[in-house]
Amino acid sequence: MTASQGKRERLHEILHECGSVLVGYSGGVDSVFLARVATDVLGRHRVLAVTGKSASVPSWMEDTAREVAARFGIPWLEVPTDELSDPRYAANPVDRCYFCKTELWARLAEVARGRGLRVVVDGSNADDVGDHRPGVVAAAEHGIRSPLLEAGLTKDEIRAWSRELELPTWDQPAAPCLASRLPYGLAVTPERLRQVERAEAGLRALGFRDFRVRHHGAVARVEVAAEELGRVAPLRAEVAGAVRGAGFARVLLDLQGYRRGALNEGLAPSRLVQLGARR
Amino acid sequence: MTDTAPHGDARTARARDLLGVRGIPGDVCAEGLQGEIAALRVPADSWKRTADAVRDGLVDEVKRLGFRYVALDLEPGG
Numbered sequence: 326m327t328a329s330q331g332k333r334e335r336l337h338e339i340l341h342e343c344g345s346v347l348v349g350y351s352g353g354v355d356s357v358f359l360a361r362v363a364t365d366v367l368g369r370h371r372v373l374a375v376t377g378k379s380a381s382v383p384s385w386m387e388d389t390a391r392e393v394a395a396r397f398g399i400p401w402l403e404v405p406t407d408e409l410s411d412p413r414y415a416a417n418p419v420d421r422c423y424f425c426k427t428e429l430w431a432r433l434a435e436v437a438r439g440r441g442l443r444v445v446v447d448g449s450n451a452d453d454v455g456d457h458r459p460g461v462v463a464a465a466e467h468g469i470r471s472p473l474l475e476a477g478l479t480k481d482e483i484r485a486w487s488r489e490l491e492l493p494t495w496d497q498p499a500a501p502c503l504a505s506r507l508p509y510g511l512a513v514t515p516e517r518l519r520q521v522e523r524a525e526a527g528l529r530a531l532g533f534r535d536f537r538v539r540h541h542g543a544v545a546r547v548e549v550a551a552e553e554l555g556r557v558a559p560l561r562a563e564v565a566g567a568v569r570g571a572g573f574a575r576v577l578l579d580l581q582g583y584r585r586g587a588l589n590e591g592l593a594p595s596r597l598v599q600l601g602a603r604r
Numbered sequence: 605m606t607d608t609a610p611h612g613d614a615r616t617a618r619a620r621d622l623l624g625v626r627g628i629p630g631d632v633c634a635e636g637l638q639g640e641i642a643a644l645r646v647p648a649d650s651w652k653r654t655a656d657a658v659r660d661g662l663v664d665e666v667k668r669l670g671f672r673y674v675a676l677d678l679e680p681g682g
Binding site for chain 2: 577
């Protein structure tokens with residue numbers, strides 16, 4: 326048995342241990358994969374995939390979540406969340422994700438109780454260890470399990486298995502919430518989130534796949550993946566127009582390109598919360 | 605914001621010098637909420653040379669002046 330096969334078997338075992346699950350289902354690579362495997366392993370009556378609907382989630386993610394659930398027969402529910410009304414979240418501190426996830430997991434745990442589902446699970450995976458993730462503290466407080474992480478599955482393995490399962494998300498770029506585009510300390514407002522979403526939709530329409538529009542007030546700093554940077558120069562007027570059209574006065578192209586967690590650069594290590602850590 | 609951060613003028617002048625020694629025409633401004641971005645305003649016909657300078661370590665040199673990010677203004681004349 327290969328290591329990868331062993332992890333697959335371990336994932337099945339973990340899901341059987343759970344018995345029935347509510348999957349925190351964002352429409353991203355990991356949660357889509359987990360919901361699909363859980364449905365295969367446990368059956369439709371023991372699984373519910375739930376998407377938290379709020380202004381911090383791009384609408385294309387919500388569309389993906391809905392479409393994949395319908396196509397693959399995954400029971401699906403959308404639940405509104407209201408993290409923006411929490412002033413601790415809206416102030417955008419370094420541990421903003423903790424307040425968002427506290428709201429999300431509280432809502433989902435309530436749904437799980439009401440439906441008689443034994444365990445709430447998320448799509449954290451083995452490659453998430455080491456990232457700044459204050460949300461993991463909220464997950465721990467609500468007893469959330471992470472079957473992909475527990476099985477030791479990496480992102481590459483999840484993508485490969487997703488492809489085998491013909492999930493359209495297998496090569497989808499990572500897509501954290503829109504608030505992650507705002508530097509810490511800049512208040513999270515529906516207007517700013519809409520600006521980011523609109524600017525990113527414009528770049529996506531130009532054919533860019535892996536990028537971020539970072540919100541610095543009147544200025545947008547665009548990070549594009551290294552392999553796509555060469556496309557910016559010939560399209561510079563279109564790129565600038567798309568981003569300015571979202572309400573930014575000036576459009577800057579980051580010369581280091583897209584990198585995960587760029588807004589965490591410069592934070593003191595003591596302010597970072599990593600997967601596996603506890604408060 | 606533009607050049608209103610502490611030491612903004614000194615930082616941008618030195619960043620401009622880093623472009624100049626590489627033969628890249630243009631200007632540098634401090635942008636962002638706290639002047640954390642060095643915005644290079646370089647004519648489009650010098651972008652190729654700027655990309656070469658990035659590979660040659662320009663970003664790290666500019667960041668050492670006190671900027672968190674180094675970026676190219678997509679509309680330098682705007």
